Amino acid sequence: MKYALPYISYTQINTYLNCPHEFWLTYYSGDFTPISNxxxxxxxxxxxxxxxxxxxxxxxxxxxxxxxxxxxxxxxxxxxxxxxxxxxxxxxxxxxxxxxxxxxxxxxRNSPPIFVERQFFGEIAEGLPPAKSFIDRIDGDPNDPSSWIITDYKTGASPKSKEYLKNDIQLGFYASQVFAEFGAYPKALQFFHPVPNKFQTAIHIGDGIYRFTNQREPVVEFSVSDTIMTIREVVKKITEEQDFHKVPDSFRCKLCSHYQSGACKPFDSSQLGWLNV
Incomplete structure (x- = not known):
């Protein structure tokens, strides 16, 4: 089985990490209609x-x-x-x-970015499908990617927890794309939460490793190499192991479009287990 999509994205990989069955229904079943809220x-x-x-x-x-x-x-x-x-x-x-x-x-207000909705597309590591992203905002020197500050807007009511920052791969995914295209890691990557007016910023400390600022110990760090390793594992599970099992969660499932449409019944014990296709 090959990776059936023309590229990988953070959203695809994150969907799989949260629930492989949701990934299957969204990207492979051909029966997905996004539900807005x-x-x-x-x-x-x-x-x-x-x-x-x-x-x-x-x-x-x-x-x-x-x-x-x-x-x-x-x-x-x-x-x-x-x-x-x-x-x-x-x-x-x-x-x-x-x-x-x-x-x-x-x-x-008076801070012009160098890019908004900047598209990145291309290979981030040998053997992986090409990766595609649109980054909300980039600041810095347009001729020096190592000076760049990558910002993703998060419009929820609260900043992300340490547990989220520890496990999420979005910022590492973006850093890998900048490095793949320009051969340099951006200076910083951050989430900006305009509702509570909070930045969560990770600074590059060398060799593709980032550390979040303004945190009490233990301070969260992440690395681009670990991000790529996670992506490899996900692609392998999709293409080689064909693992699309359900991960029932009382909060996430009720927000899932497939639960709302009736395509998935995560709490029906007769439907739990592994889906191999």
């Missing part, structure tokens, strides 16, 4: 505004914060009300979005 709708809208503000700065223009709020108001009011339990729920989410824009402008 209030969180994905808000996240998409904020990403759109942040990207446009960054593009304007790159072009030497400036998007006033009032214009960003005007765009937000117009498009937020168009979100289907079915995603909200009541008017209070709708207003609560609106306030989070408005606060996120305020905090974003505090951080980046």
């Amino acid at each position: 209030k969180y994905t709708e808000l996240g998409s809208l904020l990403h759109e505004i942040f990207e446009e503000q960054g593009r304007q700065l790159i072009e030497g223009k400036s998007m006033p914060e009032k214009e960003a709020i005007r765009i937000f108001n117009k498009k937020y009011f168009q979100i289907d009300k079915k995603y909200f339990s009541d008017k209070e729920d709708w207003l609560k989410m609106y306030k989070k979005g408005a606060e996120a824009i305020k905090n974003y402008f505090e951080a980046y």
